[in-house]
Amino acid sequence: MIRLQHVTKVYKVGVERIHALSGLDLAIERGEYVAVMGASGSGKSTLMNIMGCLDRPTSGTYGLDGQLTNAMTGGELARVRNERIGFVFQSFELMPRMSALKNAELPLIYSRHGWRERHRRARQALERVGLADRMTHRPNQLSGGQKQRVAIARALINNPSILLADEPTGNLDTKTSAEILALFDAIHRDGQTIVMVTHEADVACHAKRILRMSDGKIFSDLPVEKDEVYHIGARLADGCEDLEASLASTCKGERPTEAD
Amino acid sequence: MALLLLPFNLVRLFFQSISLAFGQIWTNKARSVLTTTGIVIGVASVVGVVAGLTGLEKLVLDEIETFGANRIDAWPARPETGPDKRVPWAKIRFKPEQVEGMLEYCPSLEVVGRSTGTSATVAKGSHKIEEVDVVGIDPAWHKIEKRAVTLGRPFSLIDIQEGKQVCLVPPDVRDRLFLDRDCVGDSILVGDRTYTIVGVVEPPLDFKVINVGRRDSAQVLVPFTTIYQRDKWLGVEALAKSPEAAAEAKAEITFFLRQRRGIQPGQPDNFQVETVQRVLEQFKGMSLAVTAVASGIVAISLVVGGVGIMNIMLVSVSERTREIGLRKALGARPSAIMFQFLIEAVMLCLVGGAAGLAMGQLITMGMANIPNFPLGKAQIPAWAVVLSFSFSSAVGLFFGLFPAVKAARLDPIEALRHE
Numbered sequence A: 001m002i003r004l005q006h007v008t009k010v011y012k013v014g015v016e017r018i019h020a021l022s023g024l025d026l027a028i029e030r031g032e033y034v035a036v037m038g039a040s041g042s043g044k045s046t047l048m049n050i051m052g053c054l055d056r057p058t059s060g061t062y063g064l065d066g067q068l069t070n071a072m073t074g075g076e077l078a079r080v081r082n083e084r085i086g087f088v089f090q091s092f093e094l095m096p097r098m099s100a101l102k103n104a105e106l107p108l109i110y111s112r113h114g115w116r117e118r119h120r121r122a123r124q125a126l127e128r129v130g131l132a133d134r135m136t137h138r139p140n141q142l143s144g145g146q147k148q149r150v151a152i153a154r155a156l157i158n159n160p161s162i163l164l165a166d167e168p169t170g171n172l173d174t175k176t177s178a179e180i181l182a183l184f185d186a187i188h189r190d191g192q193t194i195v196m197v198t199h200e201a202d203v204a205c206h207a208k209r210i211l212r213m214s215d216g217k218i219f220s221d222l223p224v225e226k227d228e229v230y231h232i233g234a235r236l237a238d239g240c241e242d243l244e245a246s247l248a249s250t251c252k253g254e255r256p257t258e259a260d
Numbered sequence B: 001m002a003l004l005l006l007p008f009n010l011v012r013l014f015f016q017s018i019s020l021a022f023g024q025i026w027t028n029k030a031r032s033v034l035t036t037t038g039i040v041i042g043v044a045s046v047v048g049v050v051a052g053l054t055g056l057e058k059l060v061l062d063e064i065e066t067f068g069a070n071r072i073d074a075w076p077a078r079p080e081t082g083p084d085k086r087v088p089w090a091k092i093r094f095k096p097e098q099v100e101g102m103l104e105y106c107p108s109l110e111v112v113g114r115s116t117g118t119s120a121t122v123a124k125g126s127h128k129i130e131e132v133d134v135v136g137i138d139p140a141w142h143k144i145e146k147r148a149v150t151l152g153r154p155f156s157l158i159d160i161q162e163g164k165q166v167c168l169v170p171p172d173v174r175d176r177l178f179l180d181r182d183c184v185g186d187s188i189l190v191g192d193r194t195y196t197i198v199g200v201v202e203p204p205l206d207f208k209v210i211n212v213g214r215r216d217s218a219q220v221l222v223p224f225t226t227i228y229q230r231d232k233w234l235g236v237e238a239l240a241k242s243p244e245a246a247a248e249a250k251a252e253i254t255f256f257l258r259q260r261r262g263i264q265p266g267q268p269d270n271f272q273v274e275t276v277q278r279v280l281e282q283f284k285g286m287s288l289a290v291t292a293v294a295s296g297i298v299a300i301s302l303v304v305g306g307v308g309i310m311n312i313m314l315v316s317v318s319e320r321t322r323e324i325g326l327r328k329a330l331g332a333r334p335s336a337i338m339f340q341f342l343i344e345a346v347m348l349c350l351v352g353g354a355a356g357l358a359m360g361q362l363i364t365m366g367m368a369n370i371p372n373f374p375l376g377k378a379q380i381p382a383w384a385v386v387l388s389f390s391f392s393s394a395v396g397l398f399f400g401l402f403p404a405v406k407a408a409r410l411d412p413i414e415a416l417r418h419e
Helices: A044-051 A074-084 A100-109 A115-128 A144-156 A174-189 A228-232 A241-252 B002-027 B029-067 B141-145 B157-162 B171-176 B243-260 B276-319 B321-329 B334-368 B382-409 B412-417
Strands: A002-013 A016-028 A033-038 A059-064 A085-088 A162-166 A193-197 A209-214 A217-223 B071-076 B109-124 B127-137 B149-152 B166-169 B187-190 B193-201 B219-223 B235-240 B271-275
Touching: A002 A044, A016 A044, A016 A217, A033 A044, A044 A059, A044 A162, A044 A193, A074 A085, A074 B321, A074 B334, A085 A144, A100 A115, A100 A144, A115 A144, A144 A162, A144 A174, A174 A193, B002 B029, B002 B334, B029 B276, B029 B334, B029 B382, B071 B243, B109 B141, B109 B243, B127 B171, B141 B235, B166 B171, B166 B187, B187 B219, B193 B219, B235 B243, B243 B271, B243 B276, B271 B276, B276 B321, B276 B334, B276 B382, B321 B334, B321 B412, B334 B382
Parallel strands: A033 A193, A033 A209, A085 A162, A162 A193, B127 B219, B166 B193
Antiparallel strands: A002 A016, A002 A059, A209 A217, B071 B235, B071 B271, B109 B127, B109 B187, B109 B235, B149 B193, B166 B219, B187 B193
16 A cells, blocks of 8 residues: 655755665555654654655655556646545644635545535535534634644545644644544544654554654564553553543653643 | 546636635735735726727717818918928918819819908997907808808808808807897998898807817808908818718819919929818827827836736745645645636736726716816727726736746645745
């Protein structure tokens, strides 16, 4: 489903050449829930950009759903992003002057759907993320968690092959983070492939597979039970939501306030 | 299927871009107003000028219609070149024998009349009018000038042949001399001679543009022969058989007069023959010159306006870099982004164009309502509306292209990182 082979990405900064990715191989199958961890500069953002077809590898191949993306034109890549990739960003990236509904249907504007169909699907997507009663609200009338739900609805609206989430809980408080992660879990249970970048262990432990990156390479690729986040987080079965408090305290070394 | 749907998608993208653009313009109301000022002024001025010229042209055409599009005038004139350049006026004046028989020799003419004139004081008892134009006319004058006798009778052939002391007065002269409404048979003093009024003639037509030897002074008409003196002014007025025949008639008159006046081939005319059509052509030439000058000014203001649009679009692109990045990440092709910004620029210009048109309409209405101003018929012609909208769109397209291309070329990753 996702096949990266010997992928390198080299940036030229002045005369210097920076190897953001150096010979990376990765395969992700349908229905997986993968967390990508690593310090900043480890190449995880570059990896996400390449997987999201926002960027092209300098060398190596990237196959998505059995199709090589290397030879694709800009327009074809745009279509791939539109139809097969859903993005969730740390800072939500909603259109401030559009209602939740309009925001959710934004990707459909760039694909072949009439407005009735757009409306119907946006409604459905918002219901799925639990925002049935907030459809006409604008982002400034929504809480952070609700904003991220709108963004997730937007990412899911075209039934993408992969959902790429870049630090989706980075701008949220602990409680809202837990809600959003529970939503990701639910989406994953419905069969959605998810790749999530994070550097928080308690977030990563929701995934089923953990990739650790450093210097443009994957140095650890383990099922969550074998990764160290699992040991820190102690026993983690299906839902982190039950263990939210204890997990948060273990992973972050701090206790959530009572009011949260 | 996809190919079949392509036009629909384009149309949809178009309408979406339009609604997006309007949203953007509405959100940045103050900025949009300031930005489009250049376009507004440019369009308003071009529309104003065109409306004014249209009104003027309509007025001229109407007046020519009234004046008679088949009207021809001939009068002596010094040639611009040759030995007669500084000849005394008396030497080149028309002489009655030179114009005799013109109607027979010029088949395109319907009617010909001579005229002469002097200035005199007209009086009745203690009532006086100074500097009255005393015009000596032939009977054809009424038809040529379109001024019929409303009371009494026109000059008879005997009046003309014998040079009788009779006259026709227009109503204003009658009233200023405090004569009866029916003043036929009354005697008035013209200069130092007594004339009998035989009729009342219609007042001169009120023309604002055409002014062939017309003055505002009062007028008394007398038979040509009564006041004509040798070597004084003699003019020829004529009507061609139709407006189309006017040019032909002019050529005939010129040929006739050259022969009668003994002008050798190669020598310039020492007279002028003018058709009303010429006035129209002169007017059109002038109108074209004004339009050219106005177009230049308008072009400059549209360029200035366009640069304003470009500037604001560049600001808009850099302000909305994140939005562009997001749209690209969600699958917008560069062409869709370009389209969006291009449409926005065009919409901005069209809004400016519409505002300019509205302002132009106000200017036009203002012009049309100035009393005694010859632009009462000013109005914006349909082609000017179409032209101002197409010019506005063209300005939007041209000056919006660079910012739109810039937006389309943004790297989505960079754009999403933009603060």
